[in-house]
Amino acid sequence: MSTALLRQLPSIDKWLASESGAALCAEFSRPEVLAVMRAHLDRIRRDVANGETELPQLESREYSALLRADLIARRRESLQRTINATGIIVHTNLGRAPLAPEALAAVEHIARGYSNLEFDLETGKRGSRQEHVESLLTRLTGAEAAFVVNNCAAALMLVLHTFANGREVVISRGELIEIGGSFRMPDIIAESGAIMAEVGTTNKTSLADYESALTHETRLLLASHPSNYRIVGFTAKPTLAELASLARHRGLVFVQDLGSGSLIEVSAPGCAAEPTVADSVAQDVDLVTFSGDKLLGGPQAGIVVGRADLVETIKRRPMARALRIDKMSLAALEATLRLYTPPHDPMAKIPVLRMIGESKASVGARSKRVAEQLATHPAVHCEIADDTSFAGGGALPMSEIPTKVIRLTVENRSAAELARTLRAHVPAVIGRIANDALTLDLRTVAPDEADDLIAALTQAVS
Template sequence: MVHTPPPREAPADAFRRLPQVQRLLETADAGALVAAHGHRAVAAALRAELEDARAAIRAGAGAPAPAALLAAARARLAASRRPALRPAINATGVVLHTNLGRAPLAAEAVEAVAAVAGGYANLELDLETGRRGGRADAVAALLCELTGAEAALAVNNNAAAVLLALSALAAGGEAVVSRGELVEIGGSFRIPDVVRQGGARLVEVGATNKTRLSDYEAAIGPDTRVLLKVHQSNFRIVGFTAAPATAELATLARRRGLALVEDLGSGTLVDLTAYGLPYEPTVGDAVAAGVDLVTFSGDKLLGGPQAGLVVGRGDLVARLKAHPLMRALRLDKLGLAALEATLRLYREPERLAARLPVLTMLGATPQALEDRAARLAGLLNGIDGLAVEPGEAEAAAGGGALPGVAIPTRTLALRAAALSAGALAARLRAGRPAVVGRLSGDRLLLDLRTVAEAELPALAAAVREAVA
């Protein structure tokens, strides 16, 4: 016997069968939604679902039942209540992952934020005198103490710090930069654009791979205001290269009455070789070499909140503070609280690796990571349809820090019998907390360098739920 499918509903009939919003609102199910979300929100969700239904009918679908419309509206309302910004477990192996918020804060910084977030704080009040005070005075004092600089200030990110320095010191004049340092970093942040936005004219010197001190000297003219040195951030030029030492540039700038400004990018306050990493010039090194102003990030190797930090000569810092842009770029009380607490940790360098998450992750030994991978594998044991394979890979500092440096790490490769690697990754990202790993062929890798010990149970539970 030949089965004949039922005739497709005519679009006109399907449109007629769609209920009115008011009829749907009169149902008991809608009443429960109104009690939870309010009349206006429920009515808007139902209108949106009816509009989607009309579009589906125009594409050849039939009319959904009222119960289906109400269920879809319920899901829409629930989704609208979920915060867009929510916790995630970083299992990518990229320590300073820009898309995941870069540096996780130390416990002390989190406590400092919580202490001032829910009420008032003496942001710009001197409690001793009762008069107005400077909002970043405590942070500036710590930066001077830790770097040896005369003065310091903080703004909302390092791009802002570079822009402020150029606007205050080079507007209407020229900024001299090596061609090998005309970088673009994430978000299309290009040094030539920043120089232009700061009101200065860019003067390029040298070649891509070689710039000599004489190139800088030849480019200096009556309109030159700044020699700008820029960290190459997320790339390296290797091979046949040359660049003048920072101290040489500082001597030239001083002799010609110019300011030497160095954008250190990530910027670190400690010698990273103590953590088994390659040497990276510290902020203190730049100050000691004679750089007039050093700018760097607060949320990268420093391990604090998003901030742009400037240290250097007192007279130049004063000019930046007095510039009209300063008010637009300043930090709020939460950022200042987290930054001050983070900087205080640097007063005890012997305890830093245990207290600052960025350095904890970067300095973790292969054996510690192997032990962590074994513990996670044990927690994943017994999940039906899941194969778990330990392995070795390479992690990265990320955030433009330590470009080209491969950091040995340990991973667990997951294969789910009923899911592709991409589908498993998508389910983990949709979980609570979200889990972000990295794909490698037909496997999903969980990199243990960026997973804290305390996150292992939640990570295992998320994998169990995603596979199920």
């Protein structure tokens, strides 16, 4: 039976010459239609092999519409805007920090034409792209100098390669972090060309451990802030000031990888204290590396601040050019950093910080307005419930931010099916499933996304 059915399938050329095929080829390109039709025929053959006893009407208007939908989907941009309703603020898989309007405007302004990226308007000679943000970074952190590359792992690798290539880097075993995507500190150290020397134990490392590990091959002490985990209980480690003093007396470079890169003290219910970059600089850390797209709230960038002589050495390395920041990210970073300067209030102006600081009552009020519009559908049940938001992205790991969420269920629809439908919407809506309900946390949904969220949910539940 299956062989007889398969013989009824038209050849690709015959189908493309049909009225349906010709119409689609006129609207799209012939290679596109050919690829989609081949995929459909392959699926039909598999269905027949699995017991299907009837072929679809390939030349019908209904099947032509199905093919057209697939062709449109193929042309859709791969990188799309999504609405983050997970409650995870710095969501690495969803692009980390959303940019402030000022940063978006700066990117558009610079990207639409030429700029003085590496041109000194006063002298008419070549300039440095670093000059656009260096003074802002030194002012905000108290450091002597600053340098920016394309991400924090690149910043750390550049520092290690510059000062410890082929020589030893001493680091505590309790700070051998994994920074996500299976990128681990030992791998970054090895890739930089440095040789890692581990000291202490997972939970306790003393200053004497560092001292006893120093050899004539040691060039750098590395402290890594555990921004995505905490070790609590029977723990101990030297202060930054103690390590800085040791490095200074032994002629070593002391580097801290701060990761999340908080420029201000973040105060919000449920948030544990996070060290700021200025804290590290004030304790005489020679160089501090941190991210631009975590708690700082800007674009992807790796930032190095610290001693002017060391930063100048980094600038001259060939690897610095290979890892340099691009003009659009630089424009967004400059605009974001300016929001940290008076009279601006970064907790209000920068989306990541605003989300962290939004009150549970405010999130609940916004959730209630969305739930009320959905509740008009008879098959929909919405419950406003207490829950927890998270900073995410390797930031504020011990923080559980109290929030209000919408728990959404629809008759005869599983939570997984509902989530899948919302992911297929444009823009896609990403929530999380808990206790057989789709959970939506509006803390991570910007106020101007509310209409798009309601439209997506309304379509999904209808």
